[in-house]
Amino acid sequence: MRIIAIAMTKGGVGKTTTAVNLSHGLALRGQRVLLVDADTQGQCAKALGVDKDVTLNEVLLGEATVLEAVTKARQNLDLLASDHRLTRAALAIARRERDGHLALAEALAPVAERYDTVVIDAAPGVDAVAVNVLGCADEVIAPVALTPAALAGVLDFVRHVERVARHNTRLDLRWILPTFHDQRTRTSAETLRQLQEHFGAKVCRSIRVNIELAEAFGWRQSIFEHAPRSRGAADYEAFIGTVAEADARR
Amino acid sequence: MRIIAIAMTKGGVGKTTTAVNLSHGLALRGQRVLLVDADTQGQCAKALGVDKDVTLNEVLLGEATVLEAVTKARQNLDLLASDHRLTRAALAIARRERDGHLALAEALAPVAERYDTVVIDAAPGVDAVAVNVLGCADEVIAPVALTPAALAGVLDFVRHVERVARHNTRLDLRWILPTFHDQRTRTSAETLRQLQEHFGAKVCRSIRVNIELAEAFGWRQSIFEHAPRSRGAADYEAFIGTVAEADARR
Ligand SMILES: Nc1ncnc2c1ncn2[C@@H]1O[C@H](COP(=O)(O)OP(=O)(O)OP(=O)(O)O)[C@@H](O)[C@H]1O
Ligand SMILES: Nc1ncnc2c1ncn2[C@@H]1O[C@H](COP(=O)(O)OP(=O)(O)OP(=O)(O)O)[C@@H](O)[C@H]1O
Numbered sequence: 001m002r003i004i005a006i007a008m009t010k011g012g013v014g015k016t017t018t019a020v021n022l023s024h025g026l027a028l029r030g031q032r033v034l035l036v037d038a039d040t041q042g043q044c045a046k047a048l049g050v051d052k053d054v055t056l057n058e059v060l061l062g063e064a065t066v067l068e069a070v071t072k073a074r075q076n077l078d079l080l081a082s083d084h085r086l087t088r089a090a091l092a093i094a095r096r097e098r099d100g101h102l103a104l105a106e107a108l109a110p111v112a113e114r115y116d117t118v119v120i121d122a123a124p125g126v127d128a129v130a131v132n133v134l135g136c137a138d139e140v141i142a143p144v145a146l147t148p149a150a151l152a153g154v155l156d157f158v159r160h161v162e163r164v165a166r167h168n169t170r171l172d173l174r175w176i177l178p179t180f181h182d183q184r185t186r187t188s189a190e191t192l193r194q195l196q197e198h199f200g201a202k203v204c205r206s207i208r209v210n211i212e213l214a215e216a217f218g219w220r221q222s223i224f225e226h227a228p229r230s231r232g233a234a235d236y237e238a239f240i241g242t243v244a245e246a247d248a249r250r
Numbered sequence: 251m252r253i254i255a256i257a258m259t260k261g262g263v264g265k266t267t268t269a270v271n272l273s274h275g276l277a278l279r280g281q282r283v284l285l286v287d288a289d290t291q292g293q294c295a296k297a298l299g300v301d302k303d304v305t306l307n308e309v310l311l312g313e314a315t316v317l318e319a320v321t322k323a324r325q326n327l328d329l330l331a332s333d334h335r336l337t338r339a340a341l342a343i344a345r346r347e348r349d350g351h352l353a354l355a356e357a358l359a360p361v362a363e364r365y366d367t368v369v370i371d372a373a374p375g376v377d378a379v380a381v382n383v384l385g386c387a388d389e390v391i392a393p394v395a396l397t398p399a400a401l402a403g404v405l406d407f408v409r410h411v412e413r414v415a416r417h418n419t420r421l422d423l424r425w426i427l428p429t430f431h432d433q434r435t436r437t438s439a440e441t442l443r444q445l446q447e448h449f450g451a452k453v454c455r456s457i458r459v460n461i462e463l464a465e466a467f468g469w470r471q472s473i474f475e476h477a478p479r480s481r482g483a484a485d486y487e488a489f490i491g492t493v494a495e496a497d498a499r500r
């Protein structure tokens with residue numbers, strides 16, 4: 001079971017959009033996928049039009065198992081949802097004296113044979129749940145919106161990943177995914193250039209601005225359902241190819 | 251001293267852009283303004299090109315006073331900066347048994363005569379610092395990006411504000427500020443219509459998409475310095491007029 005965290009401290013950079021479309025894309029290719037929503041905003045369930053009463057909060061508090069909490073979202077795609085209750089688990093973990101950072105890893109262990117890939121949609125910022133997310137992941141995909149403000153936070157995020165990597169030695173910041181590439185402005189191209197200068201081959205081909213990616217959420221669909229011939233679908237399809245191929249080579 | 255929180259759980263909706271430009275705009279009008287960065291990302295200092303070693307973290311931990319932590323950012327504008335250290339204060343407050351939510355209010359009390367307006371740039375999400383921010387504010391300005399995903403989180407945020415309002419009885423969700431209004435798509439217009447249906451007169455005139463707002467950050471300037479004749483400057487100027495006028499009528 002390969003665990004991929006979609007994470008970045010900056011808000012609104014396409015973490016959820018990437019997590020939802022990556023998960024569904026891999027499921028469409030035949031992988032058995034679990035999408036874990038690790039954000040109090042509970043956007044994954046809304047993005048896929050799914051309802052679930054038992055959430056990650058109950059799992060992290062030990063009140064439910066992952067199997068009791070997951071729900072089928074699509075063919076080959078299960079969802080472990082969250083909602084505002086997740087702040088309770090965050091508080092409980094923060095108040096633990098030690099090993100709070102292992103809660104998610106321990107919760108996922110029993111389903112290692114059930115899924116090929118776990119994709120975790122992280123919340124913006126850094127808190128006890130965020131540390132848990134990085135603490136159980138094999139790889140991180142870091143979406144970076146192509147703006148100066150988003151770029152400004154990337155090195156802090158890299159240091160945050162390195163700190164967690166000291167006790168999760170498998171953790172690898174594998175891909176930088178440039179998002180919101182606006183071909184009408186020089187700002188996107190200039191920010192992309194700086195990312196490539198710093199991260200080289202880790203930088204994927206960017207996801208272009210495409211209103212259909214935003215609209216898909218309103219229809220409770222992935223981009224592959226809402227607009228399969230859109231730029232957004234083409235860009236995420238290419239990205240999924242990169243991710244799936246890397247998996248095959250491991 | 252009027253305390254305004256720029257807050258919204260959703261990430262990347264223009265909280266920092268609004269906080270920085272509102273602060274500088276009020277300062278340009280002659281108000282004595284304190285901008286408080288309450289986000290571990292520390293974006294306010296970067297947005298204004300200011301450096302400061304003593305941060306909100308030290309103030310909330312009781313290791314420094316607000317006066318020791320503030321630094322002059324512009325004429326009439328002081329900044330109380332943050333950086334990644336803020337997670338320590340968040341953890342300390344979360345671990346307190348009670349009254350942790352009053353830390354910021356108590357810290358700001360001594361400077362009540364020094365500033366006309368305090369603008370607080372909140373982090374995305376909900377944590378102990380976020381509760382402190384709402385716990386000391388008189389009013390909230392809630393930026394809402396005009397996309398389905400951003401709209402989806404607004405009612406949860408309203409409930410979060412109502413919860414804090416039970417112990418901070420001055421707290422008022424005063425303005426909904428629609429942001430990223432893209433006039434080329436129907437999505438913006440449709441989302442705006444839904445906001446107006448729900449929040450009526452609280453909904454301000456929207457801030458349009460304008461790349462100069464994103465670029466200003468890269469130049470470490472407010473929009474009034476970077477591009478005073480841009481749409482971004484015009485839209486924020488109109489917004490500041492609304493906010494300042496409301497202040498005059500109190
Ligand atoms: N390439 C794109 N083009 C246009 N809109 C996009 C694109 N990618 C994402 N969006 C939209 O931009 C908004 C922010 O994206 P998203 O919610 O995925 O970011 P996030 O990093 O998960 O945010 P948060 O920090 O709040 O969790 C959403 O409305 C989303 O639908
Ligand atoms: N109207 C606009 N047009 C174009 N770009 C904008 C606009 N408003 C803000 N931006 C840019 O969009 C990005 C997100 O805005 P900003 O950082 O202010 O949001 P935020 O809510 O503070 O994010 P976070 O949740 O990470 O704190 C930034 O790069 C900013 O410069």
Ligand SMILES: [Mg+2]
Nearest residue numbers: 015016039043
């Ligand atoms: Mg998200």
Ligand SMILES: [Mg+2]
Nearest residue numbers: 265266289293
């Ligand atoms: Mg911000």
